Amino acid sequence: MPELPEVETVRTYLDGHLRGRRIENVAVGLPRLVKNRTPEDFAASLSGCAFTSVSRRGKYLILHLDAPWDLLVHLRMTGSLLYGEKKDEYGERFVHLVFTLDKGYLFYRDIRTF
Template sequence: MPELPEVETIKRTIKEKLPGLTICGADIFLPKIIQRPSPEEFCRLVVDKKVLDVDRRGKYLLISLSRGLVLVVHLRMTGQLIYTATEEPRSRHTHLIFYLDNGHQLRYIDVRQFGRFWLVPEKDLQAVSGLKDLGVEPLSREFTLDFLAKGLKSRRTTLKSLLLEQTFIAGLGNIYSDEVLHRAGLHPSRTANTLTPPEVRALFEAIRTVLEEAISSRGTSVRDYVDGMGRAGTFQEKLRVYGQKGKPCTRCGRPIERLRSGNRSTYYCPGCQK
């Protein structure tokens, strides 16, 4: 699933293209991806709306339109939102096309078909499932060392589970929680409220550093992710633990191991993350 760095990269790439353009029409080829309103009403309302801005909240894209409307997009596991020329060949997994007044298109492509769209008045944004409950943005001013320390102190869950909890910190997923914990030298099964002040600081700094580095690399392309122009990211070349089972740790040389909990894998170094 695209995580904060990937969604932020998509936001930045399509923000270079979309603001000021008007949506002339839309074709929906997979109605179930439209959550609100009905697919018919969605197409009617989006026509003749100008794109004003593109933003991100957690793993959600927020595209502000004229007349007070906001297009909310959650890419889920394999969703791609790509700005492209009309003559570009269309993927067979293209489920939604927005036609733009400059002759280009914004296409939604999704192999697994889990992505979702909402078109709502700005005042109703909090009614979008999952959006209203998001926690703090980890690269914002609100995310401070004190905030993290207080949040950890009250939690008895594991660090990995807590980092994945979108109501606590918005945007982290499986890839970056593993990378953050390795960078901080913390075991993923460690109980959150047992961290010492130096360990809290190490976790705080690792969250910011890993996310900033991943954004600078335009995200991690290990499966389907591409940015808003269809280009792959490069952070997969810098992954230290995620997907690296059996490979030597870049810090201590011990082989990376994998834990499994349900359907989720966690990668860590048994030498650095005791």
Template sequence: MPELPEVETIRAFLDERVRGKTITAVEIGLPRLIKNTTADRFAAALTGQTLEGVERRGKYLFVRCRGPWSFLVHLRMTGSLLYEEKPGQYAGRAIHLIFTLSEGRLLYRDIRTLGCLWLVPSEGATGVKGYDNLGPDAISPDFTTDRLYDLLKGCRRPVK
């Protein structure tokens, strides 16, 4: 499973490459990976959207678009998001979603198909239970020892 630092590395890599590009087509090979809508609605809502960037919160990647819809990805154990400059660069099995961009392609690859994708509003609450109620980010500059102390000072449970 990608751990938090790996997810942040993926975010930074993708953000640099996809920012400002437009999704021209979405191909979904495994519709069950889309958790909160149909594959057709997911593809229709995102086609034509310009990518503003990739954000991370916990182990979720939020691919933010300029329009009303964006998408959220959780890689789970074996998922990965890849940027492909030339089609065929990552040819092979386990590519389940292809976002064709104005330049290049964004691919979702997952060997064990445990990952999840959600169509979410670009602004406000996402409606994704595990995402909307996440606590403070462990690698955020705002998460200091003083902040941790404040969070734990009233707690009587053992720290493991």
């Protein structure tokens, strides 16, 4: 599990890359990662939203949106949130969520989730 300094490093990295970026589409490759909604509802509710900032509460990352809700993420044991310019930048084998942004992509990748 990432320790607190690593989570803070991820927060800083994401805040610099995501601030002001708008979500155009969300592809859910592993439905059980989405809690309290269906994957279709999750994707529909995030489409069109823009990131305003990224904060942290303990080991949880809070991706603030210009919407009435925010996106709460826990990296679990080996998960990572990565920003990339190309859709296949990190491969597809362990990428379970892909957020298509107005410029670039946000990937949730976890090598221990099958």
